[in-house]
Amino acid sequence: GAGVSQTPSNKVTEKGKYVELRCDPISGHTALYWYRQSLGQGPEFLIYFQGTGAADDSGLPNDRFFAVRPEGSVSTLKIQRTERGDSAVYLCASSSIPRGFESSEQFFGPGTRLTVL
Amino acid sequence: AQKVTQAQTEISVVEKEDVTLDCVYETRDTTYYLFWYKQPPSGELVFLIRRNSFDEQNEISGRYSWNFQKSTSSFNFTITASQVVDSAVYFCALRSYNTDKLIFGTGTRLQVFP
Numbered sequence: 001g002a003g004v005s006q007t008p009s010n011k012v013t014e015k016g017k018y019v020e021l022r023c024d025p026i027s028g029h030t031a032l033y034w035y036r037q038s039l040g041q042g043p044e045f046l047i048y049f050q051g052t053g054a055a056d057d058s059g060l061p062n063d064r065f066f067a068v069r070p071e072g073s074v075s076t077l078k079i080q081r082t083e084r085g086d087s088a089v090y091l092c093a094s095s096s097i098p099r100g101f102e103s104s105e106q107f108f109g110p111g112t113r114l115t116v117l
Numbered sequence: 118a119q120k121v122t123q124a125q126t127e128i129s130v131v132e133k134e135d136v137t138l139d140c141v142y143e144t145r146d147t148t149y150y151l152f153w154y155k156q157p158p159s160g161e162l163v164f165l166i167r168r169n170s171f172d173e174q175n176e177i178s179g180r181y182s183w184n185f186q187k188s189t190s191s192f193n194f195t196i197t198a199s200q201v202v203d204s205a206v207y208f209c210a211l212r213s214y215n216t217d218k219l220i221f222g223t224g225t226r227l228q229v230f231p
Binding site: 031033035040041042043044045048050055056058059089091093105106107108109110111 | 121152154159160161162163164167208210216217218219220221222223224
């Protein structure tokens, strides 16, 4: 079956611009996660959705970052007034069992490489 | 605070050598989950294993094996008879029972030379 897909694969923008990154999770997965991976680092958690609602947005670095999942499937990560420090690979993951005694693994997409000039 | 430490930044081996990737974690929780992911040059993270904190049995899957020791807060990963296709960055991750986010280490880059 299809895995997690992310578009675009690469995005180059200028400082101060607005960008949207899209994630299409595995069909039927109720949980969706956004992570950010800087060069040479491990992924850092940004936000987690259970259905349409953001269950945990504690990782969003500031109010320039916002994410939505209006129909409980596709999610969009939105970054306003981009800064050079926002340059990173943005990873999306989904899972079928978001919480419980038996933790389900998260399946990751290929990521969107964002470059802010 | 939760933390995952992968002290080995980069390891180089020759094909057919065995190699162990170290992972040390910190958590105050008694129930938690540990994971290993592989990130090949293509960039997509590939799930390898999940371990529950109450299950300390070691696990073997083909050439891969994992050694979980709560006494030393370690969850090490061994590749036996390494192959060039094993070249990738490997991440260890921790998840508490009451959250859904993964806390990743900084990764270990493994290079296997023919």
